[in-house]
Amino acid sequence: MSYPGYPPSDGYPAFPGYPPTGQESVYPPAGQYAYPAVPGGFPPSGGGTYPAAPPNAGFPGAAGYPAPGGYPPAGGFPGAPQAGGMPPYPGGSGFAVPPTGPGFGGYPQQPPAQSYAGGGPAQIPGFPGGQVPSPMPGLPAAVVQCTQGTIQAAPNFDAGRDAEILRKAMKGFGTDEQAIINVVANRSNDQRQQIKAAFKTMYGKDLIKDLKSELSGNVEELILALFMPSTYYDAWSLRHAMKGAGTQESVLIEILCTRTNQEIREIVNCYKSEFGRDIEQDIRSDTSGHFERLLISMCQGNRDENQTVDYQKAQEDAQRLYQAGEGKLGTDESCFNMVLASRSFPQLKATVEAYSRIANRDLLSSIDREFSGNVERGLKTIVQCALNRPAFFAERLYHSMKGAGTDDSTLIRIVVTRSEIDLVQIKQMFTQMYQKTLATMIASDTSGDYRKLLLAIVGQ
Incomplete structure (x- = not known):
């Protein structure tokens, strides 16, 4: 499959300084999943x-x-x-x-x-x-x-040697797809950027163009996604979701409601520099109402990232949410937007727990009752990420393959974007939630080199 307007005629877009050296796999921020502050300290006295x-x-x-x-x-x-x-x-x-x-x-x-x-x-x-x-x-x-990706940076990495392997795999009649898979599935995103640069230096050719000429279909889309810098891939996915007729709201929710502040700010800047467009303006053109406001809030990348939980504030926020929804006729949507868009994820988790005691109902259930459509899905995504982010992505993967047909773009996007972050935990959640492994479901829903590469990425 080809990507309209991508890559540019002069090859893959330069993406100076990305990923930052040593930062490409540092996610979540240090301390994000540290124990919440508990009065009296932990463990309990004695x-x-x-x-x-x-x-x-x-x-x-x-x-x-x-x-x-x-x-x-x-x-x-x-x-x-x-x-x-x-x-x-x-x-x-x-x-x-x-x-x-x-x-x-x-x-x-x-x-x-x-x-x-x-x-x-x-x-x-x-x-x-x-x-x-x-x-x-x-x-x-x-x-x-603690989070862990299935793909780690390869030890004893040699970009020139890998570039030579890829050149040999594509030279002459036919393509050695297995050789390509062996390289791309076992290198970090930063290492793939170095391979791309080495390939152009050594052969005067653009690696992405050569791969596009040798591959097709889903395996082409998957390999090109792997060679996009991480931030560029998120920005490209958002642009693709809003380009042309119709809007893929689920893609906007999946990316904007789950990324860290730093990731969102980098995505917004990349969207502007690479596509010459303002993401907020595109969101306003393609969405409306409370859903539009939620996405604009997410684009600010200003969620509180203090990992210390304020249990008093959690109680107050829970009461505020109850009064804005279950506790009144009608719904004060702006209150839900304010709390869910601004509080840290550990703080939100404490709020969810306090809410269930006040309302005698869990917050996800109340959002179900008070909202509908895309804004409901967006708010629930934020709550689910506060409770268990890997479980959210496991559910998305399951539904991309459940039933007739496969949503290959969603399958590719999640496997690629989480491969260096928390795909190990996503696999664990998938098995516990669906009593089958992610690899088993991928194997039954895909075929050929596409299946081989997906399984190699998920560590199977």
């Missing part, structure tokens, strides 16, 4: 240090648990089920107050430092089957919420 336990150990009762000092208390927490432990709040730190209300089992409210994560999934409307399991059964979710 609890000793956090217990070392095998990663897959069950809790409670597995080797290494409970921690010295009587944590959790003998016999479990008052009111908690004795068999199987307390379901964790999805993506949660394991130290926040477990929500009450429909779908949450009515666990009693405990002080933040006293609740714990057990092995079962929590019931959350808005996720497939209403379940978002903890990333690793038996451990508090925050312990395992």
Whole structure:
């Protein structure tokens, strides 16, 4: 498949200074998934240090648990089920107050430092089957919420040698697709940019043009996506979603509602420099109403990134959201926009937990009841990312392949953009949510070199 107007006639667009040296895989920002501040500190007084336990150990009762000092208390927490432990709040730190209300089992409210994560999934409307399991059964979710990509920078990297391999794979009659796959699926995005530069230096030819002439269909789209600098690919995807007749709103939501402040600011700047257009103006031309306002808010890249959770503010925001929706006739959409667009993701998670206690209903359910269409999907995406970002992308991948046909553009975009960030965690979530591996579903929905390259990227 060809991309209109891409690459430019003089080859791939120069993208000075991107990705920043040493920064291409530093995501999320350091400390993003650190434990929230808990009054009294963690572990609780008398609890000793956090217990070392095998990663897959069950809790409670597995080797290494409970921690010295009587944590959790003998016999479990008052009111908690004795068999199987307390379901964790999805993506949660394991130290926040477990929500009450429909779908949450009515666990009693405990002080933040006293609740714990057990092995079962929590019931959350808005996720497939209403379940978002903890990333690793038996451990508090925050312990395992470090992110990891399936693609790492190759050791002993030699851009010239890789350029030579690719040249040989495309020279003469026929194409050695496997040789191309072996290189592109095992190099970081930064290394692919170096290969591209080395290829032009060594052969006086543009690697992207040569690849386009040798490949076709989905495998061409996938390989070209891999060779785009990460920020450019996001900007290109947004431009493509708004170009021509119709708008792909799901693409706008997926990118603008899930990226970090720095990523969004770089995308907005790249959109301007590469396409000569203002992204806000394009959004205003292609969307309207509350959905337009939400996307414009996202484009600012000004979400609070303070990782310390203010539980008092979470309570106040939860009350504010309740009064703006469930607690009144009609909906104050601007209040939802303000809270969900500006608070940090750890802060939003605490707000979601406080909301379930105030409203006796979880926030995703309330958004379902109060909103519809694209703005509903946008707001729910923000909440889902606050609770469990890998689970959000796992759900998107599942629906790209579910049923007749495959949404190849979505499949390609998520696999490529998360391959150096959190695709390992996305794979774990996918297996827990759908009882099948991501690789199994890819293998059954794709074929040929396209299938081989996708499987190589997801680490299969």
